[in-house]
Amino acid sequence: MISLTNLSYYLGSRALYENASMHIKPGQKIGLIGLNGTGKSTLLRLIMGEYQLDGGTISKAGDVTIGFLNQDLLSYQTDDSILSVAMQAFERQNHLQKRIDGLLHEMEVNYRDELVDKLARAQDEFAALDGYTIQSKAEEILEGLGFSTDDLHQPLRSFSGGWRMRVMLAKLLLQKPSLLMLDEPTNHLDLPSIVWVEKYILNYEGAVIVVSHDREFLDNVVDSIVEVSGAKLNYYSGNYSFYLEEKALRNEIQQGAYENQQAKIRQTERFIERFKAKATKAKQAQSRVKMLEKMDRVDAVIDENARVNFRFNFSTQPGRHILHLDDVTKNYGEKKILTHANARLERGDHVALIGANGRGKSTLLRIIAGTEPTTKGERRLGHNVSFSFYAQHQLESLNVEDNMLEELKSANPTKSEAELRTVLGCFLFSGDDVFKKIKVLSGGEKSRVALAKVLLSQANFLLLDEPTNHLDMQSVNILIQALDQYEGTFVVVSHDRYFVSQIANKIWYIEDEQIKEYPGTYDEYEWWMEERKANPVDTKTAAPQASSNSNGKLADKSEHNNSNGSVNGKKPVSANDEERKEWQRALKKATQQSEEFEQKIAGLEKQIKQLEAEMASPVVVADGKKMQAKTADYQRLKTQLDSVQEQWEDAMLEAEKLEKKLG
Incomplete structure (x- = not known):
């Protein structure tokens, strides 16, 4: 269908492609992968004909049509409805519809047999092109991509960039080109839409090339992988998991061949060095010199699996309880996001907040961060909690005149240049790259700098909104590590x-305007959701924990219903005077205890800080016994601090319960 033969393309003196070749067959589903900057998007534009080749040829069959989803489409805006924009895909049908409408209007005032014949021909062609079903097809695809029925008649201009990109994707899918090229389509899709697109591509009759960093998406939709590496296009006949296994095998074979060749080269060089001066062996030595000059050298395998070798520490340990959200309500006009919702975070929780777009995930992050206006309810951070927030719009807060080193230094002034270089190295910046100004970086590079800043901030609580957008697979792997x-x-x-x-x-997800929690991994959550769909029950009781306390444990019935029928402690419990006096005494005791624990915490933190200064002293560092003793004291104080913090939090929780009882 399309053949790329000995393709070459240069950016200045740098070869993006040099004598690279590949073939695209009808119906083939190709995953195009490679590190950022290797030229994946450039290759798609070369196939489109937007860029001119420096060498080689691209041959296309005469009837090939190409649809290209790229980031440039984000800038397209119009006051037309999104349904109208999507239906622009049906160019011939739309032309015929206008012709039919015009003929019908003309016949109302000037009926002629000639017009009847023209109308009949137009209607026959319109019917042959399934013109009467084009609107339902457009509606089906738009709704599959996450739009509601009410959205379909809203102007495209009123939607954000990510949603506009979905409309352009819908238009391309409706055009059904021979070759569909998608550049990072999952960046703008939520999970339900990603699953829908996967099913659509699997059943798509044409060929597909998709650039994506989403490993599971590639595993589910492609039947071959083309890797851009070393200015070449390397073909693998399988999905992404097959590619990983096959590449490891190829690398093993290549490394073996490289080592064997290097051994032979060393042996030959020793022969030349030894005998080049002897008349009887000079001819043989010269022959071996020519052999080395003509030898096709095997390249050493380059390890592209970057590893993090820097620990992202924080100086202040938080208490056991990180966050409480109580009775939180958030609306956008008539649209309800959360209604009397509750959530808890404990120290060490690693939570993924998932679900469809529009459910309020980013809103919930802003509520947790305390930056979301007009939110009802209570948000409480725990003792010694410090947080850092990463979101795509915060890339704009980077100082564009700073270089990378200066930007990271602003996040953590205590780090040396060597330490900051190590961090940047973890995020694939090396050598003089660290002196590049922020303003010249690509979107993906800015994302990596912003992520490095977040991890350097020494915050003990991180909020990350879509951190993998615009990252290649190697960068995603670094972030995972x-x-x-x-x-x-x-x-x-x-x-x-x-x-x-x-x-x-x-796993957290928002359902029935509540924050629900699954206390396990994503794989376990997916299995549980499949079981839930197969055996549907009341969603309010389906989760493996009560949504009212959202702490991953089933609440006891006594927490939900008390003797007078109140729910979740919303009404004060009926009690006689003696009981109330007992509660008041207990409240006073709990309050006193919490104040005592606070004083102990302050004293321990002061001791720890002083000990840290002593441990940094050159005298102590040089004396192994002193350092050992100080380290033991440090560990003892840290253990004692953790214990006292837990006692303080328990006392605070007890005081809160008693305050609720007293109304």
């Missing part, structure tokens, strides 16, 4: 199923 060794607490919004499966120990 960083979060895996991060000892704090985090909540991540992501639609990347592989990423979520690697980093989360709890």
Whole structure:
């Protein structure tokens, strides 16, 4: 269908492609992968004819049509409805519809047999092109991509960039080109829409090339992988998981061949060095010199699996309880997001917040961060909790005149340049790259800098909104490693199923205007959801924990219903005077205890800070016994601090319960 033969393309003196070849067959589903900057999007534009080749040819069959979903389409705006925009795909049908309407109007005032014949021909062609079903087809695809029925008649201009991109995707799918090229389509889709697109592509009759960092998406939709590496196009006949296995095998074979060739080269060089001066062996030595010059050298295998070798620490340990959300209500006009919702976060929770767009995931992150206006209810951060918030719009807060080192230094002034270079190295910046100004970086590069800043902030609680958008697979792997060794607490919004499966120990989702929790991994959650769909029950009781306390444990019935029928302690419990006096005494005791524990915490933190200064002293560092003793004291104080913090939090919770009882 399409053949790329000995293709070459240069950016200045740098070869993006050099004598690269590939063939696209009808119905083939290709995943195009490679590191950022290797030229994946450029290849799609070369196939489209937007860029001119420096060498080689691209041959296309005469009847081939191409549809290209790219980031440039984000800028397209119009006051037409999204249904009208999607239906622009039916160019011939739309032309015929206008012709039919015009003929009918003309016949009302000037009926002629000639007009009847023209109308009949137009209607026959319109029917042959399924013109009477085009609107229902457009509605089906738009709703499959996440739009509601009410959205279909809203102007395209009123939607955000991600939603406009979905409309352009719908238009392409309706055009049904011979070759559909999709550049990072999952960046703008939620999980239900990703699943819908997967099913659509699997049944799509034409060929598909998709650039994506979503491993599971590639596993589910492609039958071959083309890797852009070393200015070449390397073909693998299978999905992404097959590619990983096959590439490991190829690398093993290549490395073996490289090592064998290097051994032969060393042996030959020793022969030349030894005998080049001897008349009897000079001819043989010269022959071996020519052999080395003509030898096709085997390249060493380059390890592209970057590893994080830097620990992202924080200086202040938080208490056991990180966050309480109580009775939270949030609306956008008539649209209800949360209604009297509750949630709890404990130290060490690694939460993935998932679900369809429009359910309020980003809103919930802003509520947790305390930046969402007009929210009813209570938000309480725990003792010593410090948080850092990463979201796509925060890329704009980077100082564009800073270079990368300066930007990271602003996040953590205590780090040396060597330490900051190590962090940037983890995020694939090396050498003089670190002196590049923020303003010249690509979107993906800015994302990596912003993520590095978040992890350097020494926050013990992270909020991350779609951190994998615009990252290549290597960068996603780095982020997984960083979060895996991060000892704090985090909540991540992501639609990347592989990423979520690697980093989360709890799943949150918003349902019935409540924050629901699944106390397990994403793979376990998916299995549970499939079982739930197969055996539907009341969604208010289906989760493996009560949504009212949202802490991953089933609440005792006594928490929900008391003797006078009140629910969740919303009404004060009926009690006589003696009981109330007992509660008041207990409240006073709990309050006193919490104040005492606070004083102990302040004293212990002061001792720990002083001890840290002593441990940094050159005198102590040079004396092994002193350092050992100080380290033992430090560990003892940290253990004691954790214990006292837990006692303080228990006392605070007890005081809160008693206050509710007293009304």
